Amino acid sequence: MTHNISPEEFSDFIRTRRSIRSFKSDPIPTDVLNRILGDAKWAPSWTNTQPYFLAIASGETTKLLSKEYLRLFDQSIPAQHGSKWAILKMYLTGKGKPSWDYRTTLPYPEVLVPYRRKTGFELYSLLGIERGDRKGRDAQWRRNFEFFGAPTVIFVFVHDGLKQFAAQDAGYMEQILMLSALVNGVGTCAQGAIATWAGPVRAEFDIPEGYKFITAISMGYPDDDIINTFNPGRREIDRLEK
Numbered sequence: 001m002t003h004n005i006s007p008e009e010f011s012d013f014i015r016t017r018r019s020i021r022s023f024k025s026d027p028i029p030t031d032v033l034n035r036i037l038g039d040a041k042w043a044p045s046w047t048n049t050q051p052y053f054l055a056i057a058s059g060e061t062t063k064l065l066s067k068e069y070l071r072l073f074d075q076s077i078p079a080q081h082g083s084k085w086a087i088l089k090m091y092l093t094g095k096g097k098p099s100w101d102y103r104t105t106l107p108y109p110e111v112l113v114p115y116r117r118k119t120g121f122e123l124y125s126l127l128g129i130e131r132g133d134r135k136g137r138d139a140q141w142r143r144n145f146e147f148f149g150a151p152t153v154i155f156v157f158v159h160d161g162l163k164q165f166a167a168q169d170a171g172y173m174e175q176i177l178m179l180s181a182l183v184n185g186v187g188t189c190a191q192g193a194i195a196t197w198a199g200p201v202r203a204e205f206d207i208p209e210g211y212k213f214i215t216a217i218s219m220g221y222p223d224d225d226i227i228n229t230f231n232p233g234r235r236e237i238d239r240l241e242k
């Protein structure tokens with residue numbers, strides 16, 4: 001096992017990856033995308049099965065899907081604001097109703113709530129969006145469904161037969177994909193929000209049976225919007241040691 005990366009270089013490198021939430025429209029050249037995918041396939045997986053499937057949207061397909069996701073998001077806003085009537089109406093009319101393979105609105109475990117709050121608070125503070133400014137928050141969250149302007153979006157599906165192990169393997173693969181993108185000058189943002197609706201991506205791509213939509217990754221060249229400077233930092237990993 002030989003390589004030329006020093007531990008210090010590696011530590012510096014992985015710390016420069018940030019979630020990118022504002023992209024230039026420039027397309028990712030095919031050879032660059034293929035190189036990134038060629039790296040991602042080297043992730044370890046359960047008996048080397050690579051139990052995931054990617055639907056990769058670029059160009060017009062990205063635009064078309066964004067239109068559809070924005071429509072669903074806009075329809076779902078009243079229900080997202082939590083009124084029981086709006087939720088009932090969403091389910092009765094079907095407008096904006098989630099079509100998830102895995103539910104994306106799980107309640108946060110109490111022990112994790114403070115970290116979620118801190119990240120949200122710091123992001124919105126950076127953008128000058130006040131705590132009570134629901135419109136401002138909605139408008140920012142809506143950017144998810146424009147894929148933050150990214151030219152390419154990878155929709156990640158996992159084989160349901162391997163349950164949590166497939167999800168774990170997809171995570172290993174996604175991390176390599178994101179780091180390879182970084183070294184190739186390409187920004188990424190994992191987006192669980194997109195998995196609220198599997199309908200649009202299933203309508204556009206013929207996804208093989210047994211695969212479930214778990215997350216999306218928007219990819220492209222970062223622009224210089226302030227949002228791309230957001231660095232939520234890290235706490236130490238929770239652990240016990242003996």
Ligand SMILES: Cc1cc2nc3c(=O)[nH]c(=O)nc-3n(C[C@H](O)[C@H](O)[C@H](O)COP(=O)(O)O)c2cc1C
Nearest residue numbers: 017018019119144190191192193194215230231232
């Ligand atoms: C599985 C997964 C889903 C995510 N979903 C979203 C999302 O829907 N929208 C978003 O803006 N960021 C999303 N993120 C990005 C996280 O908020 C981000 O990774 C975290 O705040 C740490 O910031 P960093 O990636 O810049 O280090 C997601 C990240 C992961 C790993």
